[in-house]
Amino acid sequence: APGADFEYRFTPPDAGTIWYHPHVNSLVQLGKGLVGALIVDEAEPIRFDADIPLLLKNWHIREDGSFAPFTSPRAAFRMGTPGAWESVNGEQNPVHNVAPGALVRLRFLNVDNTVMYKLAIPDYPAWIIAIDGNPIAQPIPLTEHEMGPGMRLDVALIAPEKPGQNVAIKNAKGRLLFDLMSLQTTAAGLGATRHIPSLPVNPIPTPDLANAEKLNFVFEWEGAITPTDPEGKPKHAFWTINRRAWEGMSADNIPEPVATLTLGKTYIFRLRNMTPHSHPIHLHGFTWTVLRSNQKTIEPYHTDTVLLEKNELVEVAFVADNPGRWMYHCHVIEHMKTGLMGYITVR
Ligand SMILES: [Cu+2]
Known part of the structure; x- marks a missing residue:
């Protein structure tokens, strides 16, 4: 406040x-x-x-x-x-x-x-x-x-x-x-020769890929859906995750999660962008390992945000080691505010 x-x-x-x-x-x-x-x-x-x-x-x-x-x-x-x-x-x-x-x-x-x-x-x-x-x-x-x-x-x-x-x-x-x-x-030199260092990697749990559960998330656009709020103002919902646009929420009205995960288990999310626009897809609370893309060669790396190009399919893996409700959304704020938003529950 x-x-x-x-x-x-x-x-x-x-x-x-x-x-x-x-x-x-x-x-x-x-x-x-x-x-x-x-x-x-x-x-x-x-x-x-x-x-x-x-x-x-x-x-x-x-x-x-x-x-x-x-x-x-x-x-x-x-x-x-x-x-x-x-x-x-x-x-x-x-x-x-x-x-x-x-x-x-x-x-x-x-x-x-x-x-x-x-x-x-x-x-x-x-x-x-x-x-x-x-x-x-x-x-x-x-x-x-x-x-x-x-x-x-x-x-x-x-x-x-x-x-x-x-x-x-x-x-x-x-x-x-x-x-x-x-x-x-500047004018003053160092008088020393430097080399590019490697940074120590962060302690990210290794996904158990052999026993992972795969979940599909399809990101689409649906311009025809324009619901109206109680005052009659249009409430634009252009973007969907698995055919659902985020409804909005309040403390006493929290909609269903887009997925419920089991604590400690490994998941592979298959993120498919069916729109002609790019979406940086972000999950709170976890670090993904990016495994592969249908559009480019990926050397696996860790991230909390994957930039999905148009029509791209990317697979990411992670261990659901953090219990709670975690926001899951596009980081283009106008997309997030017009549907491309949800959360996952881990318990
Ligand atoms: Cu987006």
Whole structure:
């Protein structure tokens, strides 16, 4: 409630690049910037010369400085309403100074309501060291990496050896590359040679694939369903999970879960996107192991958010080791608010 406070106490089980945001009046509260990074350091510190969180967000702001609308039915039925002003940590195309030869960790966080970013660092070696907050066992070279809302990417690189040099970090849209930000080397060198480190992997339970239960989740769109609320206002429901659009809820009226899982058991979720739009599908409370896709070769990795391209089928596995009710939704906020939302129960 306004003016109230609440103290959370918890022990973070995993190190990584995480973020936080409210789940109330989300379009407006996230849209106006109630989002932040939560960095959990590795238990044994990994040394970087520079460690830079980079929050990617477009702002819904008009020329006169007022807020523009965060949604429209037409856009919610498609890829959402992007804000007009791109930013990295609230700045346009910022420049970060780093020492020549420095080992740099860039922590990208897509905290936008709807915009996809496709990160690229052309003509300069850089490595992905963690995806969506989860370190990968061996760094892999960054070519292009697409991030839907809610997704994160940790990139490591060694800055140019000479002072005054630039590394341009780009956002690819189709075949075109747009400036996102850049690094510039300062005068003072390190006098040391750096190497790209591997991060220690997080303690994620290994799925028991041989005994896993498979559950199908089909994401579809259904523009014809526009129920009306008690005041006669249209309540748009465009998106469905297994043919059901989220009904909305209150404390004394919680609809049925989309699935009920048995505590301790392994599940394989088959996530099928039957729409012509991308959906970053996010499950609270668990870390998925991504197994395969019908559209690309997957080297299994851990994540809490899977970006499903149009007509893509992705299989993810996890151990249902966390009892409770866990939100399960698309992280495009306008999709979440118009049906693509539910929860699973684990007991
Ligand atoms: Cu979506």
